[in-house]
Amino acid sequence: MADLRGGDLSRLRQLNSLTAIRALRETGPLTLSALAERTGLSRPSTKEVVDELSSLGWVEEVPPSPGTMGRPARRYRFRAENGHLVGVDIGGHNVRAALSDLDGRVLAETRQPVEPDAPLDERLDAIERAVSGCLTLSRRTPDDLWVLAAGTTGVISPDGRISFSAAVPAWTGLDLAGRLREMFPCEILVENDSRLAALAEARRGVARDARDVVFLHVGRRMGTGLIIDGKVHRGFGAAAGEIAMLPEARWFDAPDHLNTSAAVPPGTPPEDAAGHTLAAARDGDPVALEAVGRYLDDLAVGTAAMVLLLDPQVVVLGGGFSRSADVLLGPLRDRLERRCIRTPEIRASTLGDECVVVGAIDYAVEHVERRFFTPEAGPLPLSR
């Protein structure tokens, strides 16, 4: 349970200030009376809280909404522009970055292509270019940044090192957080990309209503992210979700069914092969359909293990193949129903390629919120 320390009067004020901020963030601009009702405080107390937050720059008055009966009420809003966050998706072929305000609203976005086999420094350069691009686009400086959250494949230790990377072996052992800290003078977070995608779906995607979510990255590689009790689940060694490593889960080679099917025209580059099979399956090609069936047979095994073990409310299908969700969703559901006690809803991701960047931003937002609500961790930057 929570803290073990008793509270002062000032602690109470702090609590009430945070409650007010949260209410404003969740509901948008509010009048004093509305805010008072929302927080359960009396009007005069609410006023005092708002005045204090206002003088600190956290809150700002906006014009009253016209056309109401009675004296127009003053309205206040949370100043989300008080700080800025950057999310980065460090992928094999692209580095994506997005800059947002404290509400997680994206203000600028960039993409930097990189060769899959590019050396370390080149990839780090691409990160710097992507982030700098966002800053330029939004006319901000690195000093405006509060938090930079980056997502990439592999097992990432709590201090931001990449302790294991199956996809990019050269990254194993890299102190990614350290390198990013050298680039940008703000707090740095690093997390596994599938976990960030899961977070994005749970915060602003198709799983907003769920507290227990399994995110399935289906694509040329398989990955998973778990949201348990509304929080990203990392595990003791930050290695949670690596079920693809288990041969019996039959995930590792599952994409091969799509890549090597007879529905792929000869000469197709390997990264496009699966897409051809999926497209042919959508058109009813029996050969492709059979390949998709075998793919789903394998996919269902590991997925059923996850569902039986965790009993999530929702399974979200994301990643490259989720563009063909119409071909995959129904048959996958059928296969799960045969194996599970309670089959969860299966939904297709709607965030697409932005999933990881947006998840990184949500991760940074969460980090700021944690700082808000545990002020003993130190003050937040303040621009005013």
Add this chain to the structure above:
Amino acid sequence: MADLRGGDLSRLRQLNSLTAIRALRETGPLTLSALAERTGLSRPSTKEVVDELSSLGWVEEVPPSPGTMGRPARRYRFRAENGHLVGVDIGGHNVRAALSDLDGRVLAETRQPVEPDAPLDERLDAIERAVSGCLTLSRRTPDDLWVLAAGTTGVISPDGRISFSAAVPAWTGLDLAGRLREMFPCEILVENDSRLAALAEARRGVARDARDVVFLHVGRRMGTGLIIDGKVHRGFGAAAGEIAMLPEARWFDAPDHLNTSAAVPPGTPPEDAAGHTLAAARDGDPVALEAVGRYLDDLAVGTAAMVLLLDPQVVVLGGGFSRSADVLLGPLRDRLERRCIRTPEIRASTLGDECVVVGAIDYAVEHVERRFFTPEAGPLPLSR
């Protein structure tokens, strides 16, 4: 995140009272000064809080500890005897019950044998006898009970119905909580037995230090309980942990390797067969060792799936076979090491047969604590 309501002065006092109670419960009797330091409050405020709690019967003065310099300080303790809790383990062959105080200290214990194929009412009678026995032994009445927590096999819906029971098909659909409510005039909780065992290990067993725990019930049936982020994980439909249902996890038939091995003397009753194999394996019998090896080969598959997916700090081996943990632990660890990225510690349960009862009590304690710390849920019974 927590509540969205602002706080009153009285809310602050409430918070501080709860902080004081928690400190007393965690550390045992404390002097005012010690309590003040522990809670971060000033001495006078602490005094006032303690006086209030004292008048409510939550706290009591104890004789000062002698032999100290200066004026002897008054000491106070939490009155754990203020309320009583009962934990019940409804198993196939036995119904166990234990009665405890609010700190979870067991004051009385009983066991009622039942035939595995006994009809419903007979089993319910056994429950009543077991709990009444505890009350008699500890000279309490049903009115002293605050919470009764029961554990049994199967999937148990949030309202305390048994929605699925593989072990006792006749129980499927039973409104167990309802039946228990008819017997005893207190709050009733029902939960899956493996989950309660997991909780017991995490609270007072071998996994006290861990926030993420996988509990493996190894015995004639397989079961699991998950502790994630310090809390029991139930899943959306309360069906979490049922990985044994998946054929590919190779758990369902795993015990057969032990039951049907050539190391079992002919004519052994089926419930003793596995024990013979395990005992023979401990003595170095190669036939038995091979059977145990095949058992562990199967066990390791599902376990590896859980470990890869959740990356727990500890895996606890409990249930009937865990008496032979010395034969199982090492070889299981070896098999997991071959499959997992990070192999967690594997520990044998030390709570033995009491695991589920004690877990039920811990579950009831948690429930009371939740009520403590969310007083808006309603007042707790008070004896004084």
Add this chain to the structure above:
DNA sequence: GCTACTAATGAAGCGCTCCTTCGTAAGTGA
């Protein structure tokens, strides 16, 4: 047995935060 020392006690006074109450102000609609 007396005195010095130690540490806790209890009462008094202060400041902060929230509450309720009331008269006043600034709009809309007839």
Add this chain to the structure above:
DNA sequence: TCACTTACGAAGGAGCGCTTCATTAGTAGC
């Protein structure tokens, strides 16, 4: 222009925690 509605702002009061200080009840040394 007037009645009505709704919000504003100031005043007075209560509760809670803090600091301060004289007092009290023990132990240790002579």
